Amino acid sequence: MTDSDLADVWRREAPHVLAALLRKYGDLGDCEEALQDAAEAATTQWPHNGLPDNPRAWLITVAARRLIDQARSETSRVRRERLDAARNPQVFDGPLAYDRDDTLRLFFLCCHPALTRPSQVALSLRSVGGLSVEQISAAYLVPARTMTQRLTRARTVLRQAGARFDMPSDNDLPDRVSAVLDVCHLIFTEGYARTSGEQLQDIQLTTEAIRLVRQLHDALPEHAEVSGALALMLLTQARSAARTNAAGDLIPLADQDRTRWRHDRITEGVALLEKTLPRGHVGRFQLQAAIAAVHAESVTYEETDWLQISLLYDMLTRVAPSPAVTLNHAVAVAMAHSPEAALAMLKPLSDDPAMSRHHRLYAVRAHLLDLNGDHEAAQEQYRLAARLTSSGPEQRYLNSKLSS
Amino acid sequence: MKYVILIHSNPQPWGHPTSDYLDAHKALPADVRARLQGEFNQVMTELSANGELLGGEALGDPTAARLYRWRDGDPLVSDGPYSESKEHLAGFFLIDVDSQARAEQVAARFSGPDETVELRLLMWPGGDDQ
Structure with a gap:
């Protein structure tokens, strides 16, 4: 062997x-x-x-x-x-069978509320995903020693918190499931936002996150948000091959070669959504998946149904408001209605101290000013965005928007 | 989020920990020095135990540095220090933390009299296609 x-x-x-x-x-x-x-x-x-x-x-x-x-x-x-x-000096006499609740118990233990998010992430990849410390530390670009410390600390915290390998009460269950989904989504975005795409060293975090959510979905097939999160990841990962060029630089959605999208993933994601959406409660992952599905089903960027996307962002704003949602919503409003209306939506964000140092606020404003024909004002915003981003590919993209 | 914490200092003679060779630091009352040292040890233990510390190094005397400048198509070598300024890069720590707020909290604990602590975000090779 x-x-x-x-x-x-x-x-x-x-x-x-x-x-x-x-x-x-x-x-x-x-x-x-x-x-x-x-x-x-x-x-x-x-x-x-x-x-x-x-x-x-x-x-x-x-x-x-x-x-x-x-x-x-x-x-x-x-x-x-x-x-x-x-x-008790006997050989193991517990049940060997593994049931779907074991997956859940393991997830809940790894995503215990006493742990920090990075610890939950590390522990889930280690204990549910079965990855080695070396693989996890390589994926997160940290020394193995650091990752070992994170895991050791996490296990100590669990011990001190008296965390047990059991099911939470019905009362706690919704929060605990949503913590597990957040952790899986965090693993996914960490992998997806990496431009090295398919060649991510050793393991690919997006594939790993999908594998984890699939396990969760098998254990909770009727859970609408779990289905939504799985659909979102499939629909997003479908774009992977088209989102970077040969040099590894980012290709924005508008310029991607849509024939290179993974249509098997899109079909699976859309089917999941169609089964889930009519069932009632619509959470943030289902809405984000629905938005990704509108993009996925549009043959060209020009044909994108921006009105529908804008309506979905309206709903998302009600369910799970965040500055990031407002920024994406504004882009959709600019396309569906007018850049002026979109620019007005950004005003409150400038007063948010956390957002005032965030590059995406300026990148989106620059894009909207460009759409509105105000190229000079856009330049200043692109410059600010480029200065604030910590992403190398995004900085190169934003710098390319500056006319020297 | 990964950050580097840069320590700009000018210990005389050059040595580490820099605070042992800075007059302003040595002039502090003993109890204040002990408190600062205790806080520093505590934050280092915390960073290490949490798995937030990626590494760090102390740097040698800047006057012993070798500088390479480009002159007529060739590197021209001379002796340090590189910077004309009062302080020199004395060491660095790499951290990986949850938020900018946590990074700022940590960086503040590295601060002391007659030294400048600089917190810089590390660039990363990824980004969003939206």
Whole structure:
């Protein structure tokens, strides 16, 4: 068996093994450590002895033994108590089956409210996604040491918060699901906003985020916002190949070669939306997906149904208002109605201290002034936007708008 | 969001931590120095424990630097310091934090008398196509 076979089995089984251990022993830090030991044992033994008949049971047994050994050798009383379940010197006797609720429990544990967003992201990729620390740190362009610290800290916080591997109450459930969706969306945007697109080093975060939301969708097939988030990601990722040129620079939506969009993704995203939208409550992910679908189904930029997009942004403003939504709404209003109306929408944003240092406010205003024929005023706004952005490709794009 | 925190200073003699070689810092009452040191240690521990610290280095004496300027199609080498100004780049820290507010909070803790702390955003290779 090759290294990549081993990696495939590992990624498929790791979350299941972790869930089985957590169900019995509870503490994420201890269970992850035991899982790591089991992985090392598999790496040395499987290539020699061949793949076990039931790799999952094999991994669980080895990991559970490590937990038992650890509990026996521990002298700290607190730790011994924590590992109380493991003191029982029997081989793992918990259920091997993995049900959809295990996926949810694992997600909820990794996205526990006591954790910061970056910790939730790191933990979800590690524990639900089964990625290695090296893969996660490479994807986020941070040293492996930093990522290890993030994960260690996150597990300590979970321990201190008394977080358990169980389902939240019905009361808490909506907030907990929406935290998981936010985390998946954050992973997606981190990957999508990278111009290196398909060649993102080692793993592709957009694919990873879609994989995670698919798991969530399998566990909660009737959840409209989960379907909406999956549709949004599929419809957005469909544009990937068309959004950068050979030099790796950004191609704005207006100039993309739409024949290069992934139409299988678009079909899947639209189908998901059509099944979801008529069901009642419409959340922000469904609305954003609906907007992405209008773009996706428009054969050319000129044919874009801006009136519909503008109406969808109206609804989005009511459901989930934010400066970013206002900026996108303004662009749609400029196309559907007039640039003057759109410029007026930006006025309140200038008074927001957080937005006054944000490059997109100036980039959008510049675009609207250009549309309105006021090229001189647009130049000043492009200059401000270029100065404020931290994105290299965006800075090159904005600089290209400046007539020297 | 990634930032670099640049420490501009002029310790005499050049040395690290810079505060040990700055008159203005040494003139502070002992309890104030202890408090500043404690706060600095605390923020470093915090950055490290949170997984916010990407790295950092202390730089050598700027007068020992070598400078390469372009002259008649060739590099012309001379000795440092590069800058005519009172302070020189003495060291840097790379951080990865959640927000500009957190970056500012951290940078403020690196500040001390007779030094300038500069917080700069790192450019990243991505962007939005909207």
